[in-house]
Structures are given as C-alpha cells and as structure tokens.
Amino acid sequence: MRVAVIVHLKKGVLDPQGKAVLHALNTLGFEDVENVRVGKEILVDINTKDREKAIKEAKKMADELLANPVIENYEIEVKE
Amino acid sequence: MRVAVIVHLKKGVLDPQGKAVLHALNTLGFEDVENVRVGKEILVDINTKDREKAIKEAKKMADELLANPVIENYEIEVKE
Numbered sequence: 001m002r003v004a005v006i007v008h009l010k011k012g013v014l015d016p017q018g019k020a021v022l023h024a025l026n027t028l029g030f031e032d033v034e035n036v037r038v039g040k041e042i043l044v045d046i047n048t049k050d051r052e053k054a055i056k057e058a059k060k061m062a063d064e065l066l067a068n069p070v071i072e073n074y075e076i077e078v079k080e
Numbered sequence: 081m082r083v084a085v086i087v088h089l090k091k092g093v094l095d096p097q098g099k100a101v102l103h104a105l106n107t108l109g110f111e112d113v114e115n116v117r118v119g120k121e122i123l124v125d126i127n128t129k130d131r132e133k134a135i136k137e138a139k140k141m142a143d144e145l146l147a148n149p150v151i152e153n154y155e156i157e158v159k160e
Contacts, residue, residue: 006121021122024145030137035125041086042101045115057110065104 001046002079003058007067008039042066043079051078081126082159083138087147088119122146123159131158 009015015037022036044061046054058076067074089095095117102116124141126134138156147154 008121008123018122021145025124025141028141028144030141032127032137033124033141034127037123039121039123041088041119041121042098043088043117043119044105044113047112047114057112061105061108061110061113064108066101 001048001051001054003044003046003054004077004079005042005044005058005062005066006039006075006077007042007062007072008037008074010071010073013071040066054078081128081131081134083124083126083134084157084159085122085124085138085142085146086119086155086157087122087142087152088117088154090151090153093151120146134158 017038018036021038022033025033025036044058046057048054048057055076055078062074062076063069097118098116101118102113105113105116124138126137128134128137135156135158142154142156143149
C-alpha cells in the first residue's frame with residue numbers, strides 16, 4: 001500500500017524557499033502569484049493491505065522521523 | 081485559488097534521499113517499508129477564481145521553473 005506523508009512548515013514559520021520561488025515566479029511574469037509554500041511529499045510503500053494499519057504506521061513514521069513537530073505539520077494520504 | 085504542484089523524480093532516476101529515509105525507517109523498526117520516494121509539494125496561491133486558468137498557469141510554472149523535465153515528473157492539484 002502506498003501512503004503519502006505531506007510535510008509543510010507551520011503557518012507563521014518563515015519559508016525562505018517559498019519566498020525565493022515566489023520572487024522567481026513574479027520575475028518570470030507570473031504576477032498573479034501571491035504566496036508560495038514549499039513542502040515535501042514522501043511516498044512510502046508499506047507491505048500491508050490493511051488501510052488502517054498503513055495510516056497508523058505512516059503517522060508513527062511522521063512523528064518519529066519525517067516531520068519536525070516544532071516547525072512542521074503533516075498530512076497522511078493513502079494513494080492506493 | 082490554491083494549487084499544489086507535486087514534483088517527483090521520474091521512475092528509474094536514483095533517489096538518494098528516499099533511500100536514506102528508507103534505511104532510517106527500517107533501522108527504527110518499520111520493517112514493512114519497502115520503498116520510499118521523496119518529492120516536493122509546492123503550494124501556490126494564484127489570485128484568480130478561474131479554476132481552468134489556475135491549472136494552466138500552474139502547468140506553465142512547473143514547466144518553466146518548478147520541475148526539471150529531464151529527471152522529474154509533476155502533477156497539478158487544485159486545493160480550493
């Protein structure tokens with residue numbers, strides 16, 4: 001089962017990479033773009049067919065390794 | 081309108097970051113994890129209410145700046 005862990009900086013935490021992309025997009029002529037946040041999507045293939053188990057495992061992984069709870073939030077999405 | 085541009089390395093392109101995360105997860109006791117791919121999720125706020133226009137703009141951004149077409153694929157998702 002493939003699960004996505006999507007990690008973003010919390011609201012209020014400065015995102016210099018996002019700011020850099022915003023500036024670059026504006027410079028390239030994308031003037032409608034108002035804000036950009038850059039995060040990670042980590043696709044994890046877990047050897048189980050149990051959807052609930054996969055979600056539980058993915059949450060544990062996010063808490064233990066994939067996200068920094070001080071500055072980051074995460075979401076879990078089951079892909080297949 | 082918020083659009084997500086999700087960028088991943090193409091199949092077959094070595095993903096050392098994914099391999100490192102896989103190894104770390106296995107070491108932490110997540111033995112069911114078989115494969116990990118690490119990509120980016122870029123959230124772009126576009127000042128328009130036209131869904132089609134937002135998607136078209138996001139594709140253009142991905143082609144011009146956000147993804148490297150030689151080694152990366154991208155997907156567009158409208159978030160709101």
